[in-house]
Amino acid sequence: DGGITQSPKYLFRKEGQNVTLSCEQNLNHDAMYWYRQDPGQGLRLIYYSQIVNDFQKGDIAEGYSVSREKKESFPLTVTSAQKNPTAFYLCASSIMGRNTEAFFGQGTRLTVV
Amino acid sequence: AQSVTQLGSHVSVSEGALVLLRCNYSSSVPPYLFWYVQYPNQGLQLLLKYTTGATLVKGINGFEAEFKKSETSFHLTKPSAHMSDAAEYFCAVSRTNFGNEKLTFGTGTRLTIIP
Numbered sequence: 001d002g003g004i005t006q007s008p009k010y011l012f013r014k015e016g017q018n019v020t021l022s023c024e025q026n027l028n029h030d031a032m033y034w035y036r037q038d039p040g041q042g043l044r045l046i047y048y049s050q051i052v053n054d055f056q057k058g059d060i061a062e063g064y065s066v067s068r069e070k071k072e073s074f075p076l077t078v079t080s081a082q083k084n085p086t087a088f089y090l091c092a093s094s095i096m097g098r099n100t101e102a103f104f105g106q107g108t109r110l111t112v113v
Numbered sequence: 114a115q116s117v118t119q120l121g122s123h124v125s126v127s128e129g130a131l132v133l134l135r136c137n138y139s140s141s142v143p144p145y146l147f148w149y150v151q152y153p154n155q156g157l158q159l160l161l162k163y164t165t166g167a168t169l170v171k172g173i174n175g176f177e178a179e180f181k182k183s184e185t186s187f188h189l190t191k192p193s194a195h196m197s198d199a200a201e202y203f204c205a206v207s208r209t210n211f212g213n214e215k216l217t218f219g220t221g222t223r224l225t226i227i228p
Contacts, residue, residue, distance in 0.1 A: 033215065040122065042203060042220040049169075058157075059214070090156055100207075101147055102216055104156035 001028045002013055006091050011110050013078070013085070021076045021108045023091035029103070030096045032074035036060060037088040037107075046089075050096060060101035076112065086112045115140045115206045119219035127227045132191040133174075134222045136204035139185065145207040146187040147216065148178055150200050157203065163187060174198070199226045 004025045013019045025032065037044040045058030049068040063082025068074055074093075078085045083085045088109050092102040120135040138144055145164050149157040161172025168180040174197075178189045187204060201223045205216040 040220060043218040045215055048215050092157075101159050101162055102157075104149075104158070106156045107154065109154070
């Protein structure tokens with residue numbers, strides 16, 4: 001079945017450590033996105049990529065980094081520079097062009113301990 | 114720039130009653146509008162979308178929404194609430210320019226169904 005797979009579902013990190021969240025899709029979508037979700041704030045865009053080896057900052061990119069070496073994969077690294085990393089992270093993908101919607105993974109809940 | 118305002122962070126309705134979730138948008142270009150649903154600890158699932166054409170859009174699970182340009186609104190409705198409708202709902206707007214389809218989301222409305 002086609003879809004988006006995020007792993008792990010739950011992740012615990014010690015302060016000062018970097019951690020990488022995985023996102024893989026087999027929908028053959030060109031565009032991929034990372035969102036952060038906090039209670040009462042909706043979804044905020046961290047990074048997005050519309051083509052391999054290219055990506056753009058979203059609204060809250062500070063403290064995060066991404067790569068897009070393959071069309072299917074868009075991993076997100078939460079660095080130690082991110083001051084409040086505890087959140088629910090959602091990966092999404094879409095086709096390019098008009099009349100398009102995003103398809104979401106099941107999310108990764110990151111907790112800093 | 115595009116933005117979305119969802120009125121009411123929490124809405125409670127009785128089972129069998131009308132569901133109305135409000136969404137107003139701001140967009141400098143003709144908007145594409147979406148409603149997504151999220152169940153606890155899960156990703157978002159598309160309920161329905163408006164792009165062009167018919168302003169009354171029907172979606173999954175009996176939901177529908179009407180695009181009203183004069184009111185800059187895209188409210189979500191369902192005639193009769195079911196217990197399984199309890200979830201969080203997000204309205205989103207997308208730019209229509211090719212190559213920049215990132216979504217701007219509202220802050221969400223949590224729907225509670227009263228038995």
